[in-house]
Amino acid sequence: MPEAGALPTRKDEAWRYAAVEALRGVDLDAWRTIDVAAGENFREWLVIAEQPETREGTDLRRLRVTIGEGARCELFAVIAAELYARVEIEVTLDRGAHFEFGGVTVGGRDTVREFVTRVIHAEPEATSNQTVRSVHWGQGIGNFLGNIEVARHAQKTDAAQSFKGLLLEKGASVNAVPQLEIFADDVKCAHGATVGQLDEQAAFYMAARGLSPEATRRLLVQAFIGDAFVALGDEEARERLMQVALDKLDQHL
Amino acid sequence: MLEIKDLHATVADKPILKGLSLTVNAGEVHAIMGPNGAGKSTLSYVLGGRPGYEVTGGSVRFAGEDLLAMDPHERAAAGLFLGFQYPVEIPGVSNVQFLREALNSQRKLRGQEPLSGGEFLKLAKDKAALLRLDMDMLKRHVNVGFSGGEKKRAEMVQMGILDPKLAILDETDSGLDIDALRVVGEGINAIMRAPDKAVLLITHYQRLLEYVKPDYVHILSGGRIVKTGGPDLALALEREGYDAVMADA
Numbered sequence: 001m002p003e004a005g006a007l008p009t010r011k012d013e014a015w016r017y018a019a020v021e022a023l024r025g026v027d028l029d030a031w032r033t034i035d036v037a038a039g040e041n042f043r044e045w046l047v048i049a050e051q052p053e054t055r056e057g058t059d060l061r062r063l064r065v066t067i068g069e070g071a072r073c074e075l076f077a078v079i080a081a082e083l084y085a086r087v088e089i090e091v092t093l094d095r096g097a098h099f100e101f102g103g104v105t106v107g108g109r110d111t112v113r114e115f116v117t118r119v120i121h122a123e124p125e126a127t128s129n130q131t132v133r134s135v136h137w138g139q140g141i142g143n144f145l146g147n148i149e150v151a152r153h154a155q156k157t158d159a160a161q162s163f164k165g166l167l168l169e170k171g172a173s174v175n176a177v178p179q180l181e182i183f184a185d186d187v188k189c190a191h192g193a194t195v196g197q198l199d200e201q202a203a204f205y206m207a208a209r210g211l212s213p214e215a216t217r218r219l220l221v222q223a224f225i226g227d228a229f230v231a232l233g234d235e236e237a238r239e240r241l242m243q244v245a246l247d248k249l250d251q252h253l
Numbered sequence: 254m255l256e257i258k259d260l261h262a263t264v265a266d267k268p269i270l271k272g273l274s275l276t277v278n279a280g281e282v283h284a285i286m287g288p289n290g291a292g293k294s295t296l297s298y299v300l301g302g303r304p305g306y307e308v309t310g311g312s313v314r315f316a317g318e319d320l321l322a323m324d325p326h327e328r329a330a331a332g333l334f335l336g337f338q339y340p341v342e343i344p345g346v347s348n349v350q351f352l353r354e355a356l357n358s359q360r361k362l363r364g365q366e367p368l369s370g371g372e373f374l375k376l377a378k379d380k381a382a383l384l385r386l387d388m389d390m391l392k393r394h395v396n397v398g399f400s401g402g403e404k405k406r407a408e409m410v411q412m413g414i415l416d417p418k419l420a421i422l423d424e425t426d427s428g429l430d431i432d433a434l435r436v437v438g439e440g441i442n443a444i445m446r447a448p449d450k451a452v453l454l455i456t457h458y459q460r461l462l463e464y465v466k467p468d469y470v471h472i473l474s475g476g477r478i479v480k481t482g483g484p485d486l487a488l489a490l491e492r493e494g495y496d497a498v499m500a501d502a
Contacts, residue, residue, distance in 0.1 A: 202343050205343070
């Protein structure tokens with residue numbers, strides 16, 4: 001943790017792909033705390049896009065979450081900002097708790113948009129599932145740094161992490177850094193990361209049925225990022241998050 | 254309806270079509286047969302406008318317009334339907350959403366009003382019933398988890414919904430068992446047998462032609478039509494093989 005007032009450095013693994021210079025003047029110690037009591041359910045979604053209050057500067061959101069025994073916490077987020085935006089989530093799970101995370105970064109320019117998660121399975125039988133999808137163009141950069149830590153006695157942990165990047169133009173990039181620190185021996189930890197471009201075969205198939213290149217791209221992007229919101233039961237919220245991401249794409253098209 | 258004149262095309266700089274000419278009039282069904290590597294699939298992709306298939310000479314007119322000057326989605330809106338030998342799977346996109354957007358995009362380009370959700374579903378139900386495809390299949394993602402036969406029937410349901418003027422069907426019969434072949438053949442007749450429509454069937458075998466009777470049969474070999482005849486030409490091919498029949502050409 002850097003000293004108050006000092007900028008983090010890119011030598012620090014968690015800030016490796018960050019636009020650290022953009023953090024000048026940002027309060028790095030402002031953590032928001034969410035405590036989900038044993039047996040409770042908590043769900044929240046957040047959007048970082050071109051809202052007047054965030055337009056002028058970097059947007060840093062830091063969340064420290066504890067999930068009590070048997071409790072469930074679901075977080076969903078879209079980063080579609082024009083300037084550096086970072087959502088950082090540190091989660092500690094008690095016995096039998098579940099953490100669900102779905103994140104999307106979308107956009108162009110030369111903006112860095114990133115999710116940094118640290119999921120700590122402190123007690124046995126907890127589960128976590130993280131799905132991040134990044135769609136970028138221009139020189140846009142999407143990052144997902146995901147740490148999973150499993151304590152020595154946290155047996156029967158089941159932790160999954162999936163990242164996929166979709167690059168619509170040459171020049172855009174994504175970075176995926178999964179890190180697993182597992183000290184228990186009876187656990188399931190799955191992680192996967194892929195990067196690709198729009199499926200040319202699917203695109204021609206859709207064109208042959210009458211869809212314009214713009215409509216084809218929109219539909220394929222919608223399908224691609226839909227994975228991140230599958231676990232979001234609130235249909236209205238799901239549509240709102242999807243709309244924010246697709247609006248961003250429409251500005252580009 | 255379709256007038257192909259001296260068409261030359263390359264794939265990855267390799268000449269595949271070498272002076273192909275073919276005229277299809279409204280109300281007609283044409284079958285194109287030919288040995289492997291003759292250029293059959295290339296012809297369908299060139300007509301559909303697939304990227305990577307480069308036209309190096311000749312002309313194609315479709316319904317009075319220069320087909321080769323149009324983008325693939327404009328060709329579809331003009332009334333061209335390409336039935337794929339290997340229909341593509343699109344995870345995350347339902348058939349219903351895909352086809353409704355496709356149909357309404359076509360209608361928009363033609364200056365027609367879009368269909369409402371209700372109108373579209375009624376149309377989709379009718380066409381699915383015609384091809385005996387469970388409506389639940391259309392709620393699933395495009396071709397994902399479909400068997401080979403289901404993909405081909407789904408292609409014909411798409412054709413029924415989009416209601417094209419000209420269907421180019423690339424080996425629509427491959428991968429079908431006898432019963433599915435009959436259903437697909439009857440579907441093609443029901444959807445496309447009309448005085449103002451036409452069909453170009455690309456096939457290896459005679460068997461689909463028992464259900465969809467062609468008016469003309471062409472043999473494509475070496476990138477050109479080398480022989481044209483009636484339905485009996487397909488029978489002769491089945492009996493004697495390409496080498497023997499083409500030796501007579």
